[in-house]
Amino acid sequence: MxxxxxxxxxxxxxxxxxxxxxxxxxxxxxxxxxxxSDEDDPTSLRSTWSHRAWVSTGCASVLVPLADSLSSLTDPASCAESALAVLVGYALADLGTGIYHWAIDNYGDASTPFQGHHRRPWTITRRGFANNLHALARAVALTVLPIEAVLLAHGGHPAAQAFVGACAGCVMFSQQFHAWAHGTRSRLPKAVVALQEAGVLVSRAEHARHHRAPYDGNYCIVSGLWNRVLDESRFFEAAEMVVFLRFGVRPRSWDETAAEWMEETGSDS
Ligand SMILES: [Zn+2]
Ligand SMILES: [Zn+2]
Structure with a gap:
């Protein structure tokens, strides 16, 4: 103490x-x-060469299936199929980030990333680009490269590769979309503000609701497309009950919000 x-x-x-x-x-x-903590140390916000190497590998693992899909498009039907696959990948990435964020927020501990983010949400806007993305980039690279190898071994499939590339790319960049959701409107690129306002990227207002007590909703951080569906259907409450009945583990959101979860001061946004 x-x-x-x-x-x-x-x-x-x-x-x-x-x-x-x-x-x-x-x-x-x-x-x-x-x-x-990591959130306190200014040097911990800088990108290292290791962070940049993982982000480069993650980007390559996303671009390879997308490029292969693009080069395989031969007729309008396959183009439409791949375009639909990209949209489905983008939509499911939002759902995936919501489920991951819910799991970390409710079953993680002080060493997991989102708790520190709740105490000091403004630090995400000061992180280097690769520093912010490297953990997800590593997960994406290690997941997508084996999947791509299997797809290529079976002759590849444009729609499947388009889905994998789009979904993995949106997951990897979700931390950048998240950082933009904490940005000040006047400091963000105009195109980003336009995409946020169009609902293509998660908006600042929508994500701000996640940072208010009791911190038990609006978990999705790609587009926020799934937030209302998940929250109004009480999807996470049902999932928490399943986890409790199966494993006896209580989620954080069932208890009074702990002090270490509270924001220490106002954010920049
Ligand atoms: Zn959270
Ligand atoms: Zn946040």
Whole structure:
């Protein structure tokens, strides 16, 4: 246990300008005996060559099936089939990120990524691009490359490859879409704001609802397409009951929100 110094971010009003807060965070890091998490350490937000290597591998693993699918399109029917496969991949990626995010939020611990994000959501906008994407890029690369090898061994199939490439690409970039959902409108590229407002990418308003107590909805972070369906159908409540009855594990959302889950100060967005 330790006593928070008077300049600790937890004691800084939400209206404190970003640059002041960054300086204060750095000052807090110099305090002896202060517990420092990954979210606190500014150097942990930078991209490393290892992060960049995994993101490059992830991008390659997504581009190979998409390019192979594109080169195999010979007639309008196969084009339509592959276009539909891309749309289905994009839609299912949103669902996949929602289920993954729900699982981590409810059954993860302090070492899992989203808990730190709930305490300090603004740090995602300061992460380097590869730093933010490398974990999902690694998972995508290790999953997609074997699938692509099997597809190629069976002669490939344009629609299947289009689906795999689109779905995996949206999953990998979901952390970038998530970061944009925490961005300030005036600092985001106009095209990103337009895509958010069109519902193609998860909007800032929609994702902001996830960051309000009791933090038990709006888990999807690609387009947010599935959020209303999942929340209104109480899909996750049913899944939580199944997990509890089968394994006896209670989800975090059944209990009063813990202090470490609360946002320490206001976000930048
Ligand atoms: Zn969350
Ligand atoms: Zn968030």
């Amino acid at each position: 330790f006593t928070l110094p008077p300049t600790h971010p937890a004691l800084v009003p939400a209206t404190t300008p970003t640059h002041h807060r960054a300086r204060i965070t750095s000052a807090a890091l110099t305090q002896p005996n202060l517990s420092v």
